[in-house]
């Protein structure tokens with residue numbers, strides 16, 4: 474009798490312990506790291522017929538707060554308060570949620586991990602440096618075939634594994650009828666923040682050389698921070714680079730670093746930044762500080778910069794860098810006219826603040842870099858090899874017709 478009652482009770486309430494699902498989701502979405510998860514294990518039960526994405530996020534926020542994972546809780550709350558994101562996630566994850574309900578809570582951890590993987594991109598997408606590109610494949614013209622394969626580099630917090638980059642890379646390859654590959658510098662999002670910038674470039678060089686299609690020369694396309702990697706490839710990799718095309722690339726540096734607020738790695742990054750952006754440890758181990766340039770602290774920048782001062786030949790002249798850079802056929806610098814992320818946006822076309830000023834902006838051809846031709850900018854300019862393009866809008870806000878206009882002509 475007792476047993477029967479118990480069975481009926483279980484059948485009616487169908488309560489399950491599902492914190493495993495939440496932990497799986499938090500870990501695979503990179504909101505909380507493995508070690509932290511192993512250190513805090515609270516239980517949470519729910520009637521599994523009532524599990525929904527919104528409920529899962531709400532419960533994750535509660536659990537994250539109880540475990541002291543405040544930035545994860547904050548990120549999830551931001552996501553939860555964005556109706557568009559939640560709606561999209563619900564639509565995309567409906568099947569997974571339904572499956573876990575149908576399985577009555579079997580494999581909850583795996584279900585959580587699957588949901589987390591998809592959530593990772595949707596959370597990352599809230600960041601302005603992550604590309605949200607959807608191509609209208611029907612509009613592809615494939616006018617001519619490119620002689621060279623394309624290597625693509627993503628921006629800060631983005632990943633070759635995210636749908637926006639997959640689509641962008643595929644689109645370029647189709648338009649130029651050539652091999653196109655997004656080249657990773659680590660494990661995507663986290664590495665773009667948590668790897669020194671020079672190391673990111675070195676890894677890019679190594680990974681490019683592993684691709685047999687790239688043996689006889691390439692065109693490179695870089696988005697945002699990836700624009701700096703793309704340009705540095707022409708200087709530092711000993712690979713034949715034909716055209717360098719950058720969209721929103723901070724070539725002369727930035728005066729402020731974009732907010733990091735989408736994953737466990739942001740806690741690490743933000744804590745480290747407290748040491749000071751020119752701290753040697755910070756310069757060596759984190760990405761964006763490598764191209765931070767304070768015109769009021771130019772000497773400190775020259776002394777401490779892990780990447781940009783060397784890459785621009787501002788510190789001393791590296792003849793190999795200049796030779797590589799000057800050997801390209803075309804440098805296409807695309808600036809976003811309303812950019813609020815790259816500060817100042819003119820850095821996207823090699824302009825910057827005058828040294829010692831936070832107000833006076835110099836055109837690319839008024840900087841010391843250009844006048845002294847440290848890297849070869851003046852040489853390329855005098856040979857008519859620099860193209861200045863504009864896309865109306867904020868950082869990385871483009872659609873395929875703008876790519877058709879500003880990028881594709883330089884790939885074919």
Ligand SMILES: *[C@@H]1O[C@H](CO)[C@@H](O)[C@H](O)[C@H]1NC(C)=O
Nearest residue numbers: 688689709710711712713793
């Ligand atoms: C660059 O590559 C060529 C072959 O492609 C090789 O002969 C040369 O030694 C390399 N130079 C450096 C500095 O690695």
Ligand SMILES: *[C@@H]1O[C@H](CO)[C@@H](O)[C@H](O)[C@H]1NC(C)=O
Nearest residue numbers: 835836837838839840854861
């Ligand atoms: C610098 O570039 C601007 C814009 O292309 C051009 O109008 C100007 O003449 C250039 N200045 C010099 C000194 O070449």
Ligand SMILES: *[C@@H]1O[C@H](CO)[C@@H](O)[C@H](O)[C@H]1NC(C)=O
Nearest residue numbers: 609865866871872873874875
């Ligand atoms: C792409 O964006 C531009 C500028 O915002 C707009 O004028 C154009 O209509 C858009 N094209 C398509 C195909 O959406």
